[in-house]
Amino acid sequence: MGFTSFAFVIFLPATFLIYWLLIDRVAGRSKTATPQNLFLLAASYLFYGWWDWRFLVLIAFTSLCSYGSGLLIERSDSHRAARCWMLANVIVNLLILGIFKYYDFFVSELAALLGIDASRALLHLVLPVGISFYTFQALSYSIDVYRRRIAATHDVVAFAAFLSFFPQLVAGPIERATTLLPQFCQRRPFSCEQALDGMRQMLWGFFKKMVVADTCAIYADQLFATTASPTAIGTLAGALLFTLQIYADFSGYSDIAIGCAKLFGIRLMRNFDNPYFSRSIAEFWRRWHISLTSWFRDYVYIPLGGSRPTVSDTATHQEARRRLLIVRNTLIIFLISGLWHGANWTYLAWGAYHAILFMPLILTGRNRHYRATVADGRWLPSFREAAQMLGTFLLVAVGWVIFRAEDLTQAWSMLAALADWHTLSPSLLPFDMQKLIETTLLCLLMLSVEWWTRQRSHALEVLNPRRLRPLRLAGYYMLLLLLLQYGGREQAFIYFQF
Amino acid sequence: MRRFLLIICSFALPLMVAGIAVEVALRHLPNDYAYKSRWLADHAESVEVLVLGSSHGLSSIRPDLMTLRTFNAAHVSQTLAFDRHILEQVIQCDDSLRWVVLPMSYFSLVEEMKDNIEWWREKNYCIYYGYPSHPLNPLYHSEVIGAPKIKDDIINLVRYWTEGTTLRDTDSLGYRHRNPATSDYDWASDGHARAMLHTRQVGTSTIQRNRSHVEHIADLCRQHGVQLLLVTTPAHRAYTSCLDNSQLNEVTQFCLSLAETNSHIRYLNLLNDPRFNNADFHDADHLDDEGAAKLTAIIDSLTVAL
Incomplete structure (x- = not known):
């Protein structure tokens, strides 16, 4: 079930x-x-x-x-x-x-x-x-x-x-x-506190899945089903909607799972740490599907030699071997990661795409940058941070087009359509703009709350139970109303198929 | 544990009270399902012609123009499973029933409510017609939880209390009036869009289930001495030209074979009937009042003659 x-x-x-x-x-x-x-x-x-x-x-x-x-x-x-x-x-x-x-x-x-x-x-x-x-x-x-x-x-x-x-x-x-x-x-x-915290986390998970992901899915599915002649606006909207859908869907599932485990006195590891607020692809991979990424790191990447050559090599050989190891192991890890998602060339291509994005960072040693939360101690990010986050988000979104496409031909034709500026008019979208605005507002609500609470273990974590209690209660009721408004029949989670 | 349960209950209580209040209010809000179900319960014994089907039946056959006493029990997106359920309820207590008119549309054999975008309509049959589906699932037995949008429900309630606007969309005999299409109506794109919406790739099990519903309806009619008229209602050329031939043939061949092998069944295929022109259509696959009057006259002559 x-x-x-x-x-x-x-x-x-x-x-x-x-x-x-x-x-x-x-x-x-x-x-x-x-x-x-x-x-x-x-x-x-x-x-x-x-x-x-x-x-x-x-x-x-x-x-x-x-x-x-x-x-x-x-x-x-x-x-x-x-x-x-x-x-x-x-x-x-x-x-x-x-x-x-x-x-x-x-x-x-x-x-x-x-x-x-x-x-x-x-x-x-x-x-x-x-x-x-x-x-x-x-x-x-x-x-x-x-x-x-x-x-x-x-x-x-x-x-x-x-x-x-x-x-x-x-x-x-x-x-x-x-x-x-x-x-x-x-x-x-x-533990009453743990159980209540679990309930809050589940509520946020259900909101992300049933309100945001399932609403985005309606339009993303429609756009990815239009295979005949993709337009620039269709690909752009499809990429953004699916990017938000897959995050809300999978991180929503993880929130429900972690919250549900708390009800039984079990603590599970965090699986998502605001990946769309990442400033680089390396940071994105530290924050996206953490349990799988760290699994591959510990059980595949490090046994393969990681990024360290054997000590018996000479110094000049060591640097050359180090680089070769990095390229080989990074490629292997991302290709396996792609293949883990399913038996399809699109998943392999998605893995290869991320390997290409990741490799320059690891070769130049910049993969360990940005370990702290973005805009730590501030309300808003700096211009530079905002630009970095937007750039990373768009690169990730391109990857999701490859991931979501039925086959590589569709992925290529959709990405190629982005270059056709004549088809960038919103009037070419096959659905009502008002509905799209409504969906955008739901996504913004999710991202805003997660930005606001990005240093907490989940969006509805309560640090001080006595503070702003009526406001919090009103927020929970609002989320429940949104669930009633947008929820409906059961929609499967994307990651169930993997 | 006690503290936890207390907190959860005190949080859920206002929500449950509000939910029950809205549920009661929504069930008192007049709607077509409640009206038709009540009407059939009260007057079933007097109905001579019962019209079933989806919107193709709802806005195509006008009971007020029929010679025999007719009631239109069709609803939007009503599939064959619900046609069967309604007939089962009516035929038990209606000794005067002589005809059942069952529209057999292009999509009739490939459509099931569970796969339909309007799946939530199933709750209306569970609540108002006692349809025995998902007995414990509130999605199918509650107006509040089963509604597609709670916001719309609240708006409907407010409009009912302030303006007296109900959800009734049909006349007293169950027919839904439709205006003619506007002069600048885009037949081509509407026809294409509707045909695409109605074209489905489904497994043989769906078709088999729908066939068995029709066969069961046919058996019921035979057992009670009732004539069954299967009708494929007229549609605009912009719609019919976009239909998938194999899906269409599946329906027409099935109806023809039923009519050939059963003396109490007639099949009327008016899909491309030249007597219907632009002025008779509300949109590419629905008749307007004028078109419905024409179709009703055809059906009336048949039912009176036999």
């Missing part, structure tokens, strides 16, 4: 009340987290099985494989044996992911290249929701056990609950065992 489905409206309060009013008391008597974990595991499997019960077999298998590999790594006599068990788990999980997500794509592309008919070899498998997310979480566990960053857990219930925890099961954040698993190993007490 999705977060915006009616089933979830019943599921969440019921799970919450049973968890704290019944299960927590049992856990209190037994003084362990097992009753809580067992209940969360059952609830998570119900949540996941709602889509298709057959997916449960897959997640149970992944859980058992990773749990078993953790124990085997720990019991291994030699480093070599531990490495074998770790690699076995990585290969099994990647094989499952590869078969479900990439097999048909690569077979059909290869067949097209060789000019043969591969229709009989295709599997036409339904992609299990969230498979990329929980597979990566499972991989990180066995790698971290192998690296001795965490001890292998002997509690199979805690591990299965950690891997299938429903708020972050289908679209992240991709949690690390080092931070999330210990939370499942001890009994979680109820």
Whole structure:
């Protein structure tokens, strides 16, 4: 079930009340987290099985494989044996992911290249929701056990609950065992403040998803469906609307997931940190889908050698090798990141585009600039900061056109249309301008609130509960009214398909 | 935990009270669904001709011009599933029913409410016609939650209280009056846009479900000795020239085969009927009052003759 489905409206309060009013008391008597974990595991499997019960077999298998590999790594006599068990788990999980997500794509592309008919070899498998997310979480566990960053857990219930925890099961954040698993190993007490904070974060997440993202989607879908003769204004509007849609959609999901986890006494990592207020592409990638970016950094980029050559090289060779490593590893990391999103050339092209933007920054050592929040301590950014943010935003928006297009031909024709200044008239847009203005105002409301609260962990975080209470309450009611006004039937989250 | 529940309840209480108040007010606001449902419940036994269908039925057949006692139970975007549900309710208590007129439009077999942009209309059937769908989901059983826009609902309520404006759009016999198109009406672009809107690539299951609704309607009519008239209503050439032939053939062939194999079924395909000209249309696929009078005369002559 999705977060915006009616089933979830019943599921969440019921799970919450049973968890704290019944299960927590049992856990209190037994003084362990097992009753809580067992209940969360059952609830998570119900949540996941709602889509298709057959997916449960897959997640149970992944859980058992990773749990078993953790124990085997720990019991291994030699480093070599531990490495074998770790690699076995990585290969099994990647094989499952590869078969479900990439097999048909690569077979059909290869067949097209060789000019043969591969229709009989295709599997036409339904992609299990969230498979990329929980597979990566499972991989990180066995790698971290192998690296001795965490001890292998002997509690199979805690591990299965950690891997299938429903708020972050289908679209992240991709949690690390080092931070999330210990939370499942001890009994979680109820905290009123944490639960209220979770409710606020969920409210903001629902606003971003159901009001901003779903409204932008109506027009963005329309513009990307106009494939025959794209116009400059259509591409521009489509790019901007999709840029805001994908952010509101995915960060909205993350806010709901993090807020929902707080209701059960679990803290999840932050997944978005105002990425559209970034002053460079490198800063953007530190703030966008943080859990995936840091996953690739820790488990792919650094094992590949990162940006440091081996110490045995001479000084002149070192600099040349360093540059070569940077180019190679940056390209690999962005291409894999693109491919992670799905089996389509557009995702690979999107990854390559960002690699090209990122490479000059990392080669000149400017990728570590702008670590602090923009306009720190000020209300407004300087002219230079505003120009940098706008430039980064536009570069990112161009990337989203490639990402969103059906294929590379459409992406190219849309981007080429930008050069046709004659088609820049707003009258060429295939929808009512008043509706577009209304959507723009909603986007501005979202961005303004997030700008105002950019140094907080989420937009509705309350630093001083006694301050401006009536105003805050009015704001919450206003958001609920907007949800009633714009919300409606369940619309799937974009990242569910990845 | 108690403090948390107290805070949440005290926050939600004003919202729930306001929501219930608006829900009650909205249900008292006169609308076509409530009116037609009530009318059928009160007068079903006297109806001789029942008109079903979408806007193609709603603004095409004028009960006031029919010889037999006629009621137009069509609604905007009404799909075959709801036609079936309304007929099931009426036919049980209407012994005098002689004809059911079911418009079979270009899109009838490919359209289902759940895929329609106006999916929210389903709540009107759940609330006012007792349609048994999504029994626990308030999206389909509440005016406030199921409404497409709460702002519009509030405006409608204010207009009702201040000006007496209701949501009724039809006359006492369920027909919706339509003006002729203006002299500068852009037939070509309107026809093309409407045809595109009605052209759908759907799976065979949707078509199969819609076929079974029509077959069920046909069976009901046969069991109760009622004649079924399937009508493809007239449309402007600007619309018909943009239609997808295979989608259109699917409908017409299905209707023809039903009429051929069932003695109680007639099929009238007036889509390209030359008797209808620009003056008869409100837009590219809807008749105006004059056009509706012409079509009604054709249907009336048929129903009276048999």
